[in-house]
Amino acid sequence: MRVVVIGATGNIGTSTVGALAEDARVGSIVGVSRRGPGGAAGDVGGGRVEWVEADVTDSDLVAVVRGADVVVHLAWLFQPTHRPAVTWDANVIGGSRVLAAVREAGVPAVVVASSVGAYSPGPKDRGVDESWPTHGWPGAAYSREKAYVERLLDVFEAELPERRVVRLRPGFVFQRAAAAEQRRLFAGPLLPGRLVRPGVIRVVPDMRGLRFQALHSADAGRAFAAAAVAAVEGVRGAFNVAAGPVVDAALLAGLLDARVVRVPVLGVRAALAAAWGLHLVAASPGLLDLALRVPVMDTSRAREVLGWEPEHTSEAALREFLEGLRAGAGGGTPPLAAEAGGRLRAGEFRSGVGVRP
Numbered sequence: 001m002r003v004v005v006i007g008a009t010g011n012i013g014t015s016t017v018g019a020l021a022e023d024a025r026v027g028s029i030v031g032v033s034r035r036g037p038g039g040a041a042g043d044v045g046g047g048r049v050e051w052v053e054a055d056v057t058d059s060d061l062v063a064v065v066r067g068a069d070v071v072v073h074l075a076w077l078f079q080p081t082h083r084p085a086v087t088w089d090a091n092v093i094g095g096s097r098v099l100a101a102v103r104e105a106g107v108p109a110v111v112v113a114s115s116v117g118a119y120s121p122g123p124k125d126r127g128v129d130e131s132w133p134t135h136g137w138p139g140a141a142y143s144r145e146k147a148y149v150e151r152l153l154d155v156f157e158a159e160l161p162e163r164r165v166v167r168l169r170p171g172f173v174f175q176r177a178a179a180a181e182q183r184r185l186f187a188g189p190l191l192p193g194r195l196v197r198p199g200v201i202r203v204v205p206d207m208r209g210l211r212f213q214a215l216h217s218a219d220a221g222r223a224f225a226a227a228a229v230a231a232v233e234g235v236r237g238a239f240n241v242a243a244g245p246v247v248d249a250a251l252l253a254g255l256l257d258a259r260v261v262r263v264p265v266l267g268v269r270a271a272l273a274a275a276w277g278l279h280l281v282a283a284s285p286g287l288l289d290l291a292l293r294v295p296v297m298d299t300s301r302a303r304e305v306l307g308w309e310p311e312h313t314s315e316a317a318l319r320e321f322l323e324g325l326r327a328g329a330g331g332g333t334p335p336l337a338a339e340a341g342g343r344l345r346a347g348e349f350r351s352g353v354g355v356r357p
Contacts, residue, residue, distance in 0.1 A: 001025055001026050001027055001028070001069045001070070001229070001232055002027065002028040002029075002030070002067060002068050002069050003020055003026055003028070003029050003030070003068065003069065003070055003071075003072060003228050004030040004032060004064065004065050004068040004070075004071045004072070004107075005017055005020070005029065005030065005031050005032060005071075005072045005074065006032045006033075006054075006056065006061075006064075006071065006072065006073045006074060006075050006098060007032070007033060007073065007074030007075030007076065007113075008031030008032055008033050008037075008044070008049070008051075008074070009031070009033040009035070009036075009037050009038075009040070009044070009333035009334060009335055009336070010033075010074065010075075010076075010181075010333070010335045010336070011173055011175065011177075011178040011181060011182070011217050011335075011336065012074055012113065012170075012173055012217060012220050012221060012224065013031075013033070013074045013075075014040075014044050014177070014217075014221070014331065014333060014336065015175070015217040015218050015220060015221025015222070015224075016072060016074065016220075016221040016224040016225055016228075017029060017031055017044050017045040017049055017221075018044065018045060018046075018218075018221060019218075019221040019222045019224070019225035019226075020045070020225045020228065021045040021046050021048045021049070023225060023229060025229055026225075026228075026229070028050070029045055029048055029049045029050065030049070030050045030051075030052055030064070030068070031044065031045065031049040031050070031051050031052070032051075032052045032053075032054050032064055032075075033051075033053065033054075033075075033333075033334075033335075034053065034054070034055045034056075034075075035053065035334040035335075036051055036053045036334070037049075037051050037332075037333050037334075038332060038333050038334045038337070039332055040331070040332030040333045043332055044332070044333065052064055055094075056075050056090065056094030056095070056097055056098055057089055057090055057093060057094050057097070061097055061098060061100075061101035062101045062104050062105050064101070065098075065101050065102055065105045065107055066105040066106075066107075067105075068105070068107050069107070069108065069109065069232050070107065070108070070109040070110065070111060070228045070231050070232050071098070071102050071107050071109075071110045071111070072110075072111045072112075072113075072224055072227075072228050073095065073098045073110065073111070073112045073113065074113045074224070075090075075094065075098075076090075076091055076113065077090035077091055077094075078142065078185045078186075079185055079282055081141060081276070081282065081283070081284040081286075081287070082279070082284075084141040087141055087142075087145060088141070088145060091145040091146075091149065092145050092148050092149060092152075095112070095149045095152060096152055098110075099152060099153075099156050102163070103156070103160060103163075107163075108162075108163060108164060108232070109163065109164040109165075109166070109228075109231035109232055110156075110163065110164075110165055110166070110231070111166045111167075111168065111224060111227045111228050111231055112149065112153060112165070112166070112167050112168075113167075113168060113170070113224070114134070114146055114149065114150055114153075114167045114168060114169045114238070115142075115146045115169055115170065116169055116170065116171050116172075116212075116213065116240075116242070116294045116295075116297060117136065117137075117140070117142055117143045117146050117290055117294060118134040118136055118143065118146035118147050118149075118150050118169060119132050119133070119134055119136070119169070119294055119295050119297075120132065120133040120134065120135045120136065120137075120295075121137060121293035121294070121295070122293075122294070122295025122296075123295055123296065124209060124211040124246075124295070124296055125296070126296065127240075127295075127296050127297055127298030127299070128295045128296070128297060128298060129240070129297075129298045129300070129301065130169070130237065130238035130239065130240055130301060132295060134146075134147055134150040135147055137286075137289060137290045137293055137294075139286040139289045139290070140284065140286035140287050140289060140290040141284075141286065142286075142287060142290065143286075143290050150167070153165055153167055157236075164231045164232075164234065164235070164236040165231075165236055165237075166227045166228075166230070166231045166235060166236055166237065166238075166239070167237075167238045167239070168223060168224060168227055168238075168239050168241050168302075169238060169239065169240050169241065169297065170215060170220050170223070170241040170242065171212065171213030171214050171215055171241070171242035171243075171297065171314075172212060172213065172214040172215075172247075173214070173215060173216075173217050173220045173317075174214055174215075174216060174217065174317040174318055174320065174321035175216055175217035175218065175317065175320060175321065175324070176320045176321065176323060176324035176327075176329050177217075177324070177329060177330060177331035177336050178217060178321070178324070178330075178331065178336055179321055179323075179324025179325045179327075179328075179329045179330065180324070180328060180329060180330035180336065180337065180338040180339075181330065181331075181335055181336050181337075182321070183325060184282065185282055186281075186282055186283040186287075187281060187282060187283070198255070198256055198257035200256075201256045201258050202258050202259065203258055203259060203260075203261045204249050204252045204253040204256060204258045204259070204260050204261070205249065205260075205261060205262075205263040205268055206248075206249035206250075206260045206261060206262045206263065207249075207262075207263060207264075207265045207268060207292065208265055208292070209265070209291075209292030209293060210248060210249050210291075210292060211246050211247070211248045211296065212246070212247050212291055212294060212296075213242035213243070213244075213246055213247065213296060213297060213314060214242065214243065214247055214314040214317050214318060215241065215242050215243040215310055215312070215314060215317055216243065216310070216311070216312035216316065216317035216320070217317075218311065218312065219241075219243060219308075219310040219311055219312055219317075220241060222308065222311075223239070223241045223302060223306065223308045226306040226307065226308050227239065227306060230305070230306055235305060235306070237301075237305075238301075239299075239301055239302040239305070239306060239308075240297035240298060240299045240301065240302060241299060241302050241308070242297055242299050242310075242314070243310035243312060243313055243314045243317065244310075244313060244314060245313065245314060245315065246296055246314070247314055247315075247318065251314075251315060251318075252318075255315070255318060255319055255322060256322075265292065268288070269285050269288055269289070272285045272288055273285040
């Protein structure tokens with residue numbers, strides 16, 4: 001089985017490649033990323049990976065995916081949130097180019113990383129299955145783009161019913177090696193790691209809707225690897241992927257040795273909007289709106305069809321991530337590096353904000 005992983009050097013990509021490398025049914029792995037694996041070429045996938053440098057926005061992707069049994073598309077650009085045309089080009093146009101290449105090259109199956117962020121607002125007190133509408137939240141570019149890619153997949157399936165399409169919708173994905181990258185992408189370079197030590201942050205705001213799901217990157221990688229193999233074997237459709245328990249203010253406060261204080265959403269949003277407008281933080285207020293509206297997901301289908309079970313709790317994943325923040329931890333690939341560098345594109349910043357796998 002030949003698997004091509006696009007976006008193989010990021011938070012989920014490295015874990016997916018690692019999980020595929022451990023599966024005896026997988027005979028060949030091609031890792032695709034814009035900047036290559038850097039010094040981690042021999043580490044990611046245990047030396048089993050053939051690396052290809054390609055950009056989803058302008059490279060010849062047909063040549064990259066030709067001969068694959070399945071393509072796993074993970075590449076995504078989170079920043080710059082101040083320039084949504086840049087993320088649209090990478091995520092929506094890039095995603096459409098991946099699907100066009102899969103079509104032209106005759107690849108029989110494709111697995112695409114969707115997200116809980118593709119879902120329309122939903123309940124927080126019960127899990128929704130994969131039939132919940134995926135119209136996203138219009139105030140967040142990330143959500144709009146994930147929802148649009150879902151529509152691209154709908155069209156692809158309708159036009160090519162013989163091709164197998166699997167879409168995974170994970171919750172928030174954490175690991176120690178991604179701490180530096182996620183700090184750049186969401187908090188920005190001004191957040192000192194010492195602030196996330198237990199006892200330093202005294203208060204965690206409890207806002208209406210602050211309930212979300214998370215999982216460890218290793219578990220996300222295992223889910224994508226299982227989906228790739230299953231797609232080759234005939235499985236198709238959507239799968240929710242997350243670990244328990246559902247994260248709320250009380251769980252966060254326990255991790256930070258803080259107390260929970262009920263606060264109005266409007267006040268927190270106004271402060272975030274001001275900081276974002278001044279380029280002090282990387283996360284837009286639209287992302288907060290999205291996080292407070294995404295539904296809790298039912299992950300039964302992934303467990304029953306893919307045989308997937310998380311090996312880490314959401315609390316363990318978050319604890320590992322916070323420890324990584326305090327230590328300034330990163331990974332060996334360019335996107336995960338503690339001090340990200342490499343070739344820049346328009347809209348990217350040397351601090352690392354704006355880089356994508």
